Amino acid sequence: MSTPHIVIVGGGITGLAAAYYLQRLRRQAGTPLHITLIEAQHHLGGKVGTVYQEGFLIDTGPDSFLAQKPWAVQLCRELGMEEEIISPSARKFYMLIKGKLHPVPHELVSLVPSRPQALWRTTFISLWGKLRASVEGFVPAQKEADDESLGSFMRRRFGKEFALKFAEPLMAGVHAGHPDRLSMAAVYPMYWEMERKHGSITRGLRHLRRQRQPVKGQRDASPFVALRYGMGSLVERLARNLKEVDIWLSTKVTGATPLPDGSTSIHLQHGEPLRADVVIFTTPSYTTAEWLQSIAPDAAHLLRQIPYASTAVVSLAYRREGVEHPLDGSGFLVPRTEPLPVTGCTWSSSKWEGRAPDGSVLLRVFIGYAGADQIVEQGWDDLLVRAAHEALQPLLGIRDEPVMTWVNRWLKAMPQYEVGHLSRLQRVESALSAYPSILLAGSAYRGVGVPDCVKQGKEVAEKAWQKVLNLNRSHV
Numbered sequence: 001m002s003t004p005h006i007v008i009v010g011g012g013i014t015g016l017a018a019a020y021y022l023q024r025l026r027r028q029a030g031t032p033l034h035i036t037l038i039e040a041q042h043h044l045g046g047k048v049g050t051v052y053q054e055g056f057l058i059d060t061g062p063d064s065f066l067a068q069k070p071w072a073v074q075l076c077r078e079l080g081m082e083e084e085i086i087s088p089s090a091r092k093f094y095m096l097i098k099g100k101l102h103p104v105p106h107e108l109v110s111l112v113p114s115r116p117q118a119l120w121r122t123t124f125i126s127l128w129g130k131l132r133a134s135v136e137g138f139v140p141a142q143k144e145a146d147d148e149s150l151g152s153f154m155r156r157r158f159g160k161e162f163a164l165k166f167a168e169p170l171m172a173g174v175h176a177g178h179p180d181r182l183s184m185a186a187v188y189p190m191y192w193e194m195e196r197k198h199g200s201i202t203r204g205l206r207h208l209r210r211q212r213q214p215v216k217g218q219r220d221a222s223p224f225v226a227l228r229y230g231m232g233s234l235v236e237r238l239a240r241n242l243k244e245v246d247i248w249l250s251t252k253v254t255g256a257t258p259l260p261d262g263s264t265s266i267h268l269q270h271g272e273p274l275r276a277d278v279v280i281f282t283t284p285s286y287t288t289a290e291w292l293q294s295i296a297p298d299a300a301h302l303l304r305q306i307p308y309a310s311t312a313v314v315s316l317a318y319r320r321e322g323v324e325h326p327l328d329g330s331g332f333l334v335p336r337t338e339p340l341p342v343t344g345c346t347w348s349s350s351k352w353e354g355r356a357p358d359g360s361v362l363l364r365v366f367i368g369y370a371g372a373d374q375i376v377e378q379g380w381d382d383l384l385v386r387a388a389h390e391a392l393q394p395l396l397g398i399r400d401e402p403v404m405t406w407v408n409r410w411l412k413a414m415p416q417y418e419v420g421h422l423s424r425l426q427r428v429e430s431a432l433s434a435y436p437s438i439l440l441a442g443s444a445y446r447g448v449g450v451p452d453c454v455k456q457g458k459e460v461a462e463k464a465w466q467k468v469l470n471l472n473r474s475h476v
């Protein structure tokens with residue numbers, strides 16, 4: 001029998017993690033296996049990348065990741081990058097309400113603070129709003145529904161004011177999504193399950209905190225971490241590590257056909273098709289859908305139903321003395337009720353070390369979310385820079401023009417897990433069950449964050465490995 005061949009399509013963080021864990025499984029077992037990673041762009045990383053210019057460090061997509069979901073931290077450790085994991089230098093953040101920035105105690109980042117005083121210290125929620133949010137623990141649980149929108153869940157549990165001014169921008173912003181469309185069960189399964197298991201988020205979080213037994217001095221440690229040399233350093237390290245993987249850059253996949261022996265023929269824009277015993281598609285679901293159309297039209301139809309939002313990251317560098325605001329926090333969030341095209345701003349040079357040279361500041365502005373992303377899709381870069389600068393100017397007392405700007409426009413980049421997402425995934429899986437050598441993973445499916453993508457890469461590698469082992473057995 002010839003050496004089994006696994007092809008991974010897409011060299012984003014999911015595809016890279018899949019390749020890394022497959023290579024490890026192969027090494028551990030000492031079994032022959034040919035692994036190929038195909039990427040359309042001339043570089044690896046997909047949405048993950050870092051640019052260094054004139055002393056500035058700009059993460060073009062993600063700039064940090066959740067440490068509480070351990071898979072990305074674990075991967076960094078395995079790659080010898082533990083020393084490069086950094087915690088935020090600034091924790092407090094702000095909420096923009098009626099054109100004014102209000103400080104938010106960092107304890108509120110987990111919705112229900114470990115110290116109840118944190119909620120009472122906020123200056124932008126009315127007394128009634130605070131009272132209503134603080135009785136979340138007594139709101140009867142609704143355990144029957146299969147799913148619910150994030151907005152409806154938050155309003156029901158914490159009251160309308162807290163939901164609109166705080167919970168929605170905090171939680172929907174990460175997904176560039178509309179709170180009334182995002183699926184609570186898919187986007188925040190932990191909170192969704194807490195209501196089922198503990199009756200409320202307040203009780204669920206209390207239980208979790210007791211279990212975690214915080215280390216002295218580590219209470220309320222930031223849930224987010226970053227990498228000293230930017231997220232692109234993780235991609236570089238992975239790429240260097242993948243010595244036993246054939247990496248084909250600038251190679252576009254155009255289709256796939258199942259072969260009679262159960263393998264798949266992968267069609268390339270240029271060159272001969274490639275035969276794969278197992279193929280892992282980590283590409284956006286709308287792209288994968290095109291390839292599955294002739295193989296499993298039902299799966300293709302369901303994949304096309306996953307909408308994507310476009311979003312832009314506009315990074316602006318200013319002279320420190322030209323910005324009046326102390327920038328004493330990690331940035332600010334913007335509820336959708338505010339008349340601004342901006343959904344949030346990270347004060348990168350305050351939040352993370354080494355992002356800007358002395359005497360300068362780096363601010364990272366987000367523009368566009370599901371249903372409000374025309375400006376990202378149609379506007380020129382100059383327009384996005386202007387929109388970002390003009391939004392920041394009055395809020396931060398900016399007197400000068402930016403000294404440098406960078407625009408990273410991500411078109412159809414943020415998959416939207418709308419209500420019913422998990423049941424849609426189940427139907428995709430059953431529609432593909434007749435093709436066990438075709439596997440799907442990535443941000444379109446079970447988590448958009450970097451840790452979730454790493455986890456999916458690891459799990460899909462294990463599945464692919466099992467299939468190869470079965471293949472070997474059937475040839476013995």
Ligand SMILES: Cc1cc2nc3c(=O)[nH]c(=O)nc-3n(C[C@H](O)[C@H](O)[C@H](O)COP(=O)(O)OP(=O)(O)OC[C@H]3O[C@@H](n4cnc5c(N)ncnc54)[C@H](O)[C@@H]3O)c2cc1C
Nearest residue numbers: 010012013014040046047061062063253442443448449450
């Ligand atoms: C602006 C922005 C900010 C974000 N911030 C954060 C954050 O701070 N923290 C966090 O955890 N997450 C964040 N995310 C989410 C996270 O970055 C992504 O969900 C994750 O990187 C997606 O990885 P992936 O490998 O699944 O997909 P991708 O990165 O999209 O990779 C898919 C790959 O497939 C390739 N491809 C496409 N078509 C073909 C083809 N025909 N042939 C071959 N290859 C093809 C693409 O070129 C790409 O490299 C952010 C995302 C964006 C857009």
